[in-house]
Amino acid sequence: MQRILSAALLFLLASSLSGQEALSLWQPSQKSPGSWMELPADALSNAIVQVDSSLLAANKLLLLGDQTVLLGTPEKAFGGGWVTQAELIGDSDAEVLLAWNGSVVAASFRSSSRHFQLAWAGNGLHRVTELPTTSGFRCGTDLSHAINTPKPEAAPGGGGPRHHESIDVLIVYTPQALLGHGGSSSSMNNAINLGVKQTNNTFANSGVNQRIQLVHTAEMVGYTEKSGGSGFSSMLSELTNGSGVLSTAHTLRDQYGADFVTMLVANSSYGGVAWLMTNVSASFEKWAFNLVTQFSANRDWVLAHELGHNMGCAHDRQNSGGSGAYSYSYGYRTSGSPSYRTVMAYAPGTRLGRWSSPNVTYNGQTLGRANQEENVRTLNNTYSTCENFRDKQPILAVPTLLAGFSSYIQVFNTTPGDKVILGLSLTGAGPTNTPYGSALLTMPIHASPKLTADSAGEVNLNWNVPNSLKGLPAWFHAANITTSVLTNAETRTVL
Structure with missing residues (x-):
């Protein structure tokens, strides 16, 4: 019954978007990829394509090859990228997933009749690989x-x-x-x-x-x-x-x-x-x-x-x-x-x-x-x-930083309501003694105000990266001041 309702809701949503044209995420390309890459041994076919990552937005109808999908709401993913689930129009059982970071995109498409993947091929190009619908996977565990x-x-x-x-x-x-x-x-x-x-x-x-x-x-x-x-x-x-x-x-x-x-x-x-x-x-x-x-x-x-x-x-x-x-x-x-x-x-x-x-x-x-x-x-x-093999540690995640653009810096693996401070140094990796331990930051340290972890135990800080930092390194370290525990330290060069 749940699957029937899901299919019905998907049909209604697709109908409400019927005026929206489904745009193709990729187009065939005659260019050569940047490097040779080995294909899976069971690959049925592959093609080099040009991907338009600007089309990746919530509730957008897209063509993945000849398959029409409806994109879901993107979620922040590790490494500063995004991941989303899409619905294949007419097949609520299919699993369609996409991940991207800037112009580098990946997709996994699997239905009862089709299985293909999209992956980076270098030189600004991507590769679509058609795979068997029946898995040939062998596990080495005995x-x-x-x-x-x-x-x-x-x-x-x-x-x-x-x-x-x-x-x-x-x-x-x-x-x-x-x-x-x-x-x-x-x-x-x-x-x-x-x-x-x-x-x-x-x-x-x-x-x-x-x-x-x-x-x-x-x-x-x-x-x-x-x-x-x-x-x-x-x-x-x-x-x-x-x-x-x-x-x-x-x-x-x-x-x-x-x-x-x-x-x-x-x-x-x-x-x-x-x-x-x-x-x-x-x-x-x-x-x-x-x-x-x-x-x-x-x-x-x-x-x-x-x-x-x-x-x-x-x-x-x-x-x-x-x-x-x-x-x-x-x-x-x-x-x-x-x-x-x-x-x-x-x-x-x-x-x-x-x-x-x-x-x-x-x-x-x-x-x-x-x-x-x-x-x-x-x-x-x-x-x-x-889940207790290791004590949980607060994790600092810093994406690729582009001068003149905003970037989301994240601290996760905390408890909802915890207070977090983010530190930034433009002069080096310290160390500097702090009430929370030895921070890998050199003075002067630019500190954020106290930030409160949300219901998922996450803190997100939107930083508008100044143009003046282009080409310069930046060092980051954060502290969960509620538990007096430092995160990992991260270094990025502003692009």
């Missing part, structure tokens, strides 16, 4: 990745309704993975923001209480990937142990208070691999790591799948080789026709962005059996352990 940690904790009694608590995630990437985005960190962040949005959509569509929150992204400069399927497990071990330059990931995890760490790699032997939590224990925090190929960062719900392993979810019974956190922590594949499978389940069947549960249905088919396949219940029960 029994060797099942972690039996000591002192298992009893399952919570109910996993009752909560209000979208967040689990903090750090996503790092290799230099080779960045090459897959033409060396553009904006393109990489777009793909990551889409993957985070997709993951949270699977939670929302299944009745999972929590959401993931991206606290930071970073390149693992100097890291060289391992090749082949065995290389996947080797890289996961190196990430987990903080070997060599990957010690940076552990430093960042502590700095940003990330409960989980994902590393994106260029190796595509698997879609991903992760440690599987089989006992619900705080001591699993040292294993809360996973790998995802950069081709799957925002495809086929692979990021959700690998994080699901970390949170205690196993594959479907026929392909798991063992249980996850509980006896019911399995994915599910329906036996009806057509056949569907949940986030954690293997083929055959059409993959859905849903988690297994007897309370979740799709096209009239139930996506789990009570006490048999309940990954929704698993996630709701393991949440309180997972």
